[in-house]
Amino acid sequence: MLIATYDKLLVVVSLLVAILASYTALDMAERINTTASQHGRAARWWLAGGAVAMGLGIWSMHFIGMLAFRLPIALGYDAGITALSLVIAIAVSGFALWIVTRPELPTRRLLGSALFMGIGIACMHYTGMAALRMQPGIAYDLFLFLASVAIAIAASAAALWIAFSLRRNTPHVRAARGGASVVMGIAIFGMHYTGMGAASFSRDSICLSAREGVAPGWLAVLIIVVTLAALTIALLTSVLDARLESRTAKLARSLAAANEELTQMVLHDQLTRLPNRTLLEDRLNQAINKAAREQGHFALMFMDLDGFKAINDSLGHHVGDRLLVEVAQRLTSSSRANDTVARLGGDEFVILVDLNTPEDAMGVAEKLVEAVNQPFKVDQHELRVSASVGIAIYPEDGATRHDLVINADAAMYHTKRSGRNGYHFFEPSMNANAQQQLQWLQDLRVALERGQFRLVYQPKFSLPAGPVLGAEALLRWEHPVHGLVAPDQFIGLAERSGLILPIGAWVLDEACRQMREWFALGYVDWTMSVNLSALQFADPHLLEVVRTTLERHQLPPPCLTLEVTESTAMHDTEASLQTLRQIADLGVEISIDDFGTGYSSLLYLKRLPANELKIDRGFVRELRQDGEDAAIVSAIVALGRTLNLRIVAEGVETVEQQDFLTAAGCDALQGYLMGRPMTPELFLQTMRERHKSAA
Template sequence: MAPSYDLLLVLFSLLIAVLASYTALDLSGRIVSARGRAAHLWLAGGAMAMGLGIWAMHFVGMQAYQLPIRLGYDPVVTLLSLVIAVLASAFALKLVSLEHLPWRRLCLGALGMGAAVSSMHYMGMAALRMRPGIDYDPLLFALSIVIAVAASGAALWIAFRLRRQMPRVRQLRMGAALVMGSAIAAMHYTGMAAASIAPGSVCGAARTGLDSGMLTLPIVVITLCVLAVALITSVLDMRLEMRTGLLVQALTEANEELSFLAMHDKLTRLPNRALLDDRFLRIVQASSRGGKRFAVLFIDLDGFKGINDSYGHQAGDTLLLEIARRLGLPEHGIDTVARVGGDEFVVLVEVDTPDAAGVLAQCLLTAICEPVQAGGQALHVSASIGIAVYPDDGDSQHALLTNADAAMYHAKAAGRNACYFFESSMNFQAGARQVLIQDMRAALAASQFVLHYQPKYRAPDGPLLGAEALLRWNHPVHGMISPDGFIGLAEKSGLIVAIGEWVLNEACRQLAVWHAAGHPEWTIAVNLSALQFCQENLLHTVAKVLERHAIPPHCLTLEITESTAMHDVDESLRILGSLDALGVRIAIDDFGTGYSSLLHLKRIPASELKIDRGFVRDLAHDTEDAAIVSAIVALGRTLSLNVVAEGVETHAQRKFLTEAGCDALQGYLLGEPIPASAFPGRERVLEEAAA
């Protein structure tokens, strides 16, 4: 009996074979990446989708095979062929999900799966229950089985190779699916070609079995839907897994970064104090067991604050990064370089003799002194290095760091850009500083701080405008100490905040006395330290002090340095805006020594610029300073700010500053800082100075 083929159904069967192959390749990737119960669910679902796809391809291909008699299919045998397809798919997916697929296992798997696919096909043919039975061409029959085994082996190998995510994996899977689908279709149609049906044959399942014509469309639709759902689920799961993977990766990286930052400096990436403690413990233990020496070098940069103030913090950060890189160069042979402060570094290095530590320190000094390029500027710094050697100068971290720090301070006091070994006499100096800090803690309660007031006059001849409050420490042992002798220690210890609040309160109290004495037009200027300026309660403190002493806000001028105002411009503008809204006047102190952006400067609600005394000192001899002063005055005029010059000591300076356009003057020529009790009657002093 001569068969014919429906080409449309043939194309449909090929499409289903390709789609089923692609689904199998995609699901193999999901099974490999899944774990536990999820892997079993993906295997079961994948076997159902893949098996149904292969079986549907076979069934549609059978529908494409048309005979001039009515055909039907035995439901039990047809269902059994579907079960074989599902089991064969489960076997294949399980095989490719294994960690390894050696050639021996691949060949056995190909034989097993090829036999299962062949069984499914010929069982499906048997479901027709043809009478007489179907005859098969032995050669084509054998060829179909060979094709089934070869196609199964190729499918297993391709699925194993493409089961993991890789570049262009979807394009590769699509190409592989075309090959696999074509191979499956080739096996099917080769088997169909091997079949020979005698004339006069009848289909035994035509009356009692499944009607092929009614089942073709539902099977095609259901199969396509199942495959589509499987693919969509796989894609959505893969995207969820990728997002989860990215989130896990991001959290892992963040955790690693947090762990790193807990032990390292954020800017230089060098070890911080926490990691230095661990390194110290290890090197002390190793040196103790081996009877070896190691040196501790305490390094403090000279002139770093000036660079920060003059060129900005970005330039300062660039400088620190370069210095950190130079300290860590391999040729120095240093075990540990740690950053323990703003411009302070600690070096741990094993040495045979103390002299070796001295040679290393000299090499580091040379390296640090090399200029650093930052923002088109060549920045120059030097360093002061203190050296302590284990076990000669101490056998513990605390002792060695303390002694190296004392030696470093000695290097600074000796002129900087030098290195010094620790000597026992240096402990006295370090102890003296600690004693001074302790004395400072008690000074407020003991009323040892006093204010002196330097008068401020309108240029050139008055009247007296008010005064600037200047702090002094009347120490019970050392006598009157100027700010240079203790302000640095107060800032390092944090005591500057409490001292600053006392200064503000005392200055306003004294101004209230002067107002009550008949000078309501006088004003008072108070300097704010950088730490005090950043305090959250600054505005509240100022407002309370003004209210306590009934001082009009415009009579109080708060002076901040240019570098403080430029440190964090946005935050500075917020704080200064609040003070300006309160009515307090703002003065930019030491103007010209910092690193100001005119764009930011014009936004600051300041009312006064103070020309630094460094420009006034050599005014008569240095035309460059004269040009700078004239430029500052012109800038102040442009920004509608009063310009005050401090440090006026000669008549020539007063004359030049007056002619340049300064609004107010202060300095030793007009009046040195004096106690409040001596302040009244400053007009007579001014007349004497003019004479």
């Protein structure tokens, strides 16, 4: 028998090629799996390329191993048979890659595929050995022959399982592939050299391919270079493609996140993160379609926060914004998962509620109102607001989105007019009132621009002699359609809409301008009284408005008296005290208007820097010598005397009232008995005539 030897360098090279081929195969499996889920055509190209690269790697390992094989005779290889062994290697590799990129690899499929692949690899090996064309033929040891086939099948099973397990690009997968490729390479290496060990050659053997086939010398170098180049190119292509795909996926995720954020911005309120008007309209349309299809019901609830504007103006927008966020969270937690809580802007919220029966809306509304009524803690401030809610039921109160919105809004404004802090269901009569209120509001917005407001002046007389002390400025609206409109018909609307602030600033400015004219005529002992609304009193810019107005018209502060109602002064006593003291520090006088109608605390009343108490006209109207109102008036006068305050009674219309109030000790009187509200020209003329008659 001929004694075989091996070139150790080529043996080592064959092992390295087997490991590199195994790593390339594992990486190709991951690329094919990834592209198969996204681009089917690209996956087929990767499968074909992977089969060629993997087959070439396995075949090269086998052929380099054969080139490492040495006999003491000349050797060569038949080109056709060698090419056939390469084709077998590529076909087996393609089958293996196709198997491991299937969605599942059950045990039965794994074993069947391993058997097919192992036999295919054995066929490649022994076909390659047949390319020697030995004469006489190669004799094989049956045990080692079967062992080599068994090793091929076992190695194939291990390779298929490992490739299937590591086909996804997960953390640390490349290190795992490196270790697995070493195991797979050694298995392939062991199968080859076990098969080589099974072969035996008789002493008189000759190689027929030595003369006609390919010589092994330069072929070894060529195969090594070509194989390493092919595997390297395939591996680099796979790695670069994976990186490109990773970057593309990252870019896609970034674009998806940006798109989601953009959608969030477009469809949600930026402050509270609640659905905005656009998203609410979509969900309202969906609710209408669903309810129409199932003949069901739902409620659309409009909510407006009572008292929010005063908080926002007095404590600042940052506190107001924080309060809105707290309200939004409380409304969301008080609602069910399938309900929609949206913010339209400002302090307006809308709640879309799915109902089993229309009556269920009552319980939901009560729960929401109660949730808002609980105090809020914002920046060390304990804040309280209430909720005015209007409810429209589908389909009873509207079958379209427009009708439901209009009717829910009308019901909410009805709640506002009815005292706030509660809810009302829509009734048809509310719509007419809402339309009227909307028209009045639109007219009110342009009244300042078009100069439709006027001031009239009611004189204030001193007792007991009765000289005029000055005047109280009273607002009137010369409406182009409705004529002269009294304040009680529009002041409430102005306060609810916030227009009272610019209107109040105009009243203060016009009253001071008129006072400046009277000062110029010599009436420097007169004073001008101007009423402040609750919103004006809470306005953080009030002091600056008063100061700049006095400076603009060059008036001394004591000639101006600002009248604040008792209920306004006592609403937030500590804040009121601070505001009133700042007004008093300017030198402006303070009058507590409508005294006796609120809930004054004597402890706070004595601390107020007021100069004057005005007895409410309600007590004066029913005044009788022995009546309850007479006792109240006498008590107010006595209290005022104790606190060193001027006492002014308003609404004096009869001589009997005048006599009683004079006897009770009032300092000044106002009323139709002495003088009605008049234009500036008539006021001045009347006062001059009164002065002449008194003289």
